[in-house]
Amino acid sequence: MGAKVPRAIIMFTVFLVVVSPTFAHHGKAAYDTKTIVTVKGTMTDFRFINPHVQLYFDVKNDKGEVEQWQAELTAPNKLTRAGWSKHTLTPGDSITASGYVSKNDPHTMWIDKLIGPDGEQLHLSEE
Amino acid sequence: MRIGLRNLMLGFSVACALSTALHAQEGAQSADRASAAPKAEAAPAPVHDLTGVWMMRNPPGSQRAFTNYTFTKDPPEMTPWAEVKFKEAKASNGGQFTLKTTNDPVLTKCDPPGVPRVYFHPYPFEFVHTPKYTLMLYEYDHTVRRIYTDGRPIPTDPDLLWMGTSVGHWEGDTTLVVDTVGFNDKTWLDRLGHPHSDQLHVIERFRRVNRDHIELDITMEDPKALVKPWTTTFYYELRPKWELGEISCSGDYLDFSNFEK
Numbered sequence: 001m002g003a004k005v006p007r008a009i010i011m012f013t014v015f016l017v018v019v020s021p022t023f024a025h026h027g028k029a030a031y032d033t034k035t036i037v038t039v040k041g042t043m044t045d046f047r048f049i050n051p052h053v054q055l056y057f058d059v060k061n062d063k064g065e066v067e068q069w070q071a072e073l074t075a076p077n078k079l080t081r082a083g084w085s086k087h088t089l090t091p092g093d094s095i096t097a098s099g100y101v102s103k104n105d106p107h108t109m110w111i112d113k114l115i116g117p118d119g120e121q122l123h124l125s126e127e
Numbered sequence: 128m129r130i131g132l133r134n135l136m137l138g139f140s141v142a143c144a145l146s147t148a149l150h151a152q153e154g155a156q157s158a159d160r161a162s163a164a165p166k167a168e169a170a171p172a173p174v175h176d177l178t179g180v181w182m183m184r185n186p187p188g189s190q191r192a193f194t195n196y197t198f199t200k201d202p203p204e205m206t207p208w209a210e211v212k213f214k215e216a217k218a219s220n221g222g223q224f225t226l227k228t229t230n231d232p233v234l235t236k237c238d239p240p241g242v243p244r245v246y247f248h249p250y251p252f253e254f255v256h257t258p259k260y261t262l263m264l265y266e267y268d269h270t271v272r273r274i275y276t277d278g279r280p281i282p283t284d285p286d287l288l289w290m291g292t293s294v295g296h297w298e299g300d301t302t303l304v305v306d307t308v309g310f311n312d313k314t315w316l317d318r319l320g321h322p323h324s325d326q327l328h329v330i331e332r333f334r335r336v337n338r339d340h341i342e343l344d345i346t347m348e349d350p351k352a353l354v355k356p357w358t359t360t361f362y363y364e365l366r367p368k369w370e371l372g373e374i375s376c377s378g379d380y381l382d383f384s385n386f387e388k
């Protein structure tokens with residue numbers, strides 16, 4: 001426990017520091033940045049493209065219905081420097097995504113924390 | 128467990144304070160300069176060599192969040208001609224925009240960014256020296272500047288280009304001074320939309336203060352747009368392990384309709 005707390009602090013600090021520059025191309029005005037939402041899903045498509053990497057995944061809601069979600073990350077170049085590749089996620093992978101949800105679409109998210117299929121948190125910052 | 132919780136809360140407070148400091152748009156530039164003084168143990172800068180990949184890195188605690196979108200905390204003093212153009216601009220600053228709310232020509236039309244607007248993309252750039260010129264390669268949209276260092280004078284009747292025409296020379300062992308003229312007037316100076324004319328003259332002084340850091344003094348002179356020169360200092364850090372990738376402003380770049388509903 002003692003070893004994990006500082007890591008959590010570091011990650012949170014990193015998030016706060018880098019969050020502005022990551023909204024580089026189009027802005028974050030479309031997102032509700034005051035609320036963090038977390039969902040578990042199964043990847044259906046992964047597009048490692050400019051200007052922002054896109055994730056598409058299915059989420060089973062409380063009623064057992066399948067919701068189709070889409071989410072974006074930062075630029076692929078930045079993720080490459082953070083250790084990603086176009087093969088980092090593939091359809092069928094289980095993920096847990098936390099982030100800001102679009103003000104006008106409850107199934108569109110800007111991800112700021114992502115747990116990959118092996119249960120490890122994926123780095124979203126090149127620094 | 129209690130200690131862990133206390134540590135977590137302490138860390139949260141520190142993180143919040145740090146974030147507030149970094150995102151605040153206040154802070155005297157003189158204080159920024161003082162805090163950017165190189166550490167004693169930093170390796171010295173090589174002679175006449177800026178080779179490598181560089182990333183903007185404001186000095187810790189310097190409160191320069193404005194450098195995401197403009198040059199100084201306070202706006203420049205503009206001429207009436209520039210004031211009219213500035214009122215037409217819909218800023219793309221700080222992320223609080225969508226592609227429908229800004230008219231930044233870079234973001235909405237993929238226009239080349241111009242100089243020094245090019246420094247407001249959150250991506251690295253690379254210096255490549257050759258015997259007669261130095262290349263600046265910006266990761267954003269394959270943007271290239273060719274800075275002639277063969278002794279030719281700055282052109283007096285330049286063609287008007289997106290990125291201008293640049294000549295450079297070394298002052299001392301570690302400062303590259305770059306003069307750029309010949310801009311068209313279609314680009315902005317910053318992401319707030321401060322305009323310039325085709326009379327813009329940009330002077331960049333890349334001071335490699337040690338192996339890992341460049342301090343870039345930027346001076347913008349434009350008698351048609353600015354009442355007096357607009358000056359700032361930006362800070363960059365070497366990234367030895369980074370390589371530039373491709374970021375092309377085309378196709379998908381202009382369409383975020385699915386994510387900006």
